[in-house]
Amino acid sequence: xxxxxxxxxxxxxxxxxxxxxxxxxxxxxxxxxxxxxxxxxxxxxxxxxxxxxxxxxxxxxxxxxxxxxxxxxxxxxxxxxxxxxxxxxxxxxxxxxxxxxxxxxxxxxxxxxxxxxxxxxxxxxxxxxxxxxxxxxxxxxxxxxxxxxxxxxxxxxxxxxxxxxxxxxxxxxxxxxxxxxxxxxxxxxxxxxxxxxxxxxxxxxxxxxx
Amino acid sequence: xxxxxxxxxxxxxxxxxxxxxxxxxxxxxxxxxxxxxxxxxxxxxxxxxxxxxxxxxxxxxxxxxxxxxxxxxxxxxxxxxxxxxxxxxxxxxxxxxxxxxxxxxxxxxxxxxxxxxxxxxxxxxxxxxxxxxxxxxxxxxxxxxxxxxxxxxxxxxxxxxxxxxxxxxxxxxxxxxxxxxxxxxxxxxxxxxxxxxxxxxxxxxxxxxx
DNA sequence: ACTGATTCCGAGTAACCACTCGGGTTTCTA
DNA sequence: TAGAAACCCGAGTGGTTACTCGGAATCAGT
Numbered sequence: 001x002x003x004x005x006x007x008x009x010x011x012x013x014x015x016x017x018x019x020x021x022x023x024x025x026x027x028x029x030x031x032x033x034x035x036x037x038x039x040x041x042x043x044x045x046x047x048x049x050x051x052x053x054x055x056x057x058x059x060x061x062x063x064x065x066x067x068x069x070x071x072x073x074x075x076x077x078x079x080x081x082x083x084x085x086x087x088x089x090x091x092x093x094x095x096x097x098x099x100x101x102x103x104x105x106x107x108x109x110x111x112x113x114x115x116x117x118x119x120x121x122x123x124x125x126x127x128x129x130x131x132x133x134x135x136x137x138x139x140x141x142x143x144x145x146x147x148x149x150x151x152x153x154x155x156x157x158x159x160x161x162x163x164x165x166x167x168x169x170x171x172x173x174x175x176x177x178x179x180x181x182x183x184x185x186x187x188x189x190x191x192x193x194x195x196x197x198x199x200x201x202x203x204x205x206x207x208x209x210x
Numbered sequence: 211x212x213x214x215x216x217x218x219x220x221x222x223x224x225x226x227x228x229x230x231x232x233x234x235x236x237x238x239x240x241x242x243x244x245x246x247x248x249x250x251x252x253x254x255x256x257x258x259x260x261x262x263x264x265x266x267x268x269x270x271x272x273x274x275x276x277x278x279x280x281x282x283x284x285x286x287x288x289x290x291x292x293x294x295x296x297x298x299x300x301x302x303x304x305x306x307x308x309x310x311x312x313x314x315x316x317x318x319x320x321x322x323x324x325x326x327x328x329x330x331x332x333x334x335x336x337x338x339x340x341x342x343x344x345x346x347x348x349x350x351x352x353x354x355x356x357x358x359x360x361x362x363x364x365x366x367x368x369x370x371x372x373x374x375x376x377x378x379x380x381x382x383x384x385x386x387x388x389x390x391x392x393x394x395x396x397x398x399x400x401x402x403x404x405x406x407x408x409x410x411x412x413x414x415x416x417x418x419x420x
Numbered sequence: 421a422c423t424g425a426t427t428c429c430g431a432g433t434a435a436c437c438a439c440t441c442g443g444g445t446t447t448c449t450a
Numbered sequence: 451t452a453g454a455a456a457c458c459c460g461a462g463t464g465g466t467t468a469c470t471c472g473g474a475a476t477c478a479g480t
Binding site: 223252273 | 467469470471476477478
């Protein structure tokens, strides 16, 4: 179930065009991180992708659509990753689950740094808030599902809130980890796990304490 | 000890000029929130401040300096607030201190919403990262001081890390609270306090447990 | 009241941006 | 292999932006 294709001026029919679209998204991803959304000129994006500005506008109606398509790609990829981590989840503890998901997200972050500014709506223009928000909602939904499956007796509203807080908290501290030199990252990550587990245990006390 | 005056093209000598500079900062604060840094044209900032574009560039060498001066103002104001909250701190519990500071920051956030995007380096251009980072360092320093004064035996490096995590965590969840409708904010804020207290208690166990 | 410093103004400038368009090239289909 | 469809190109266009500059208005000290 891949997310709906965004408004493309013309959907790519040939493999060659699809490749070009992917390269454009890759270039946009890089430039958004390097210089920010506003400063990432469409000309520069096209050039870095080895395409011309005309080709870019062949497939994207405007600049915003590029960021939107990038967000869609993230939603798909992250969804796949989280589901995979949930599948091979026989009977682990909450700590192990948190550990596994945090590590997975951290890997993804490192390979796709633009997901961070996009997710927090920090790509500059408020016009992009929708794209980031959509990605956030998707992630929150995944966590909410996990929480509800593990604690069928919990208040659904509480589960939703806890999922939102957990995502915000995770995003923030992962970001902090990325900002640190590589050798410090494990330290910060450990701190994130402490915070996440501590928070969830307080907010939704395990049934074992019942 | 007010922070050093930023590179002004010409420092205001007369009260009239100082007033104008303040009005310009107020206008910039509003526009940064409403439309973001890049879309906040210097002409618009000047117009909203009731000044002309020429006046703006009389005191600020470029657009970035406006944001920088705004950050300086925040550093001063926030520093005063936190110190005030620390002074009337006879022998309260950690929970009460967290509660007090979170409430103070939340009030400030509500009156100065631009502090959020500035603090997280989300005002668009990466060029502004320095201004936001400076503000963050100032806040972290305050928290670090509090932690060290309350637990003189703790590892200083650990206190610094904990202060950083706490600030990130607070900023993020306050942001989430601001994004919610007003009647939901207390709920989210309560969640923040749970997370903060829970984290600090885990990371730096109280001496009472010794 | 005089004068120099300070403040204020806003049309103008050069640079840059998102996006268009007309036409060439490659791939598909029959 | 011919024609159509898909793809690709990049100079050009209209609009916006940060910032300048020459001079007018206002102030402070004498």
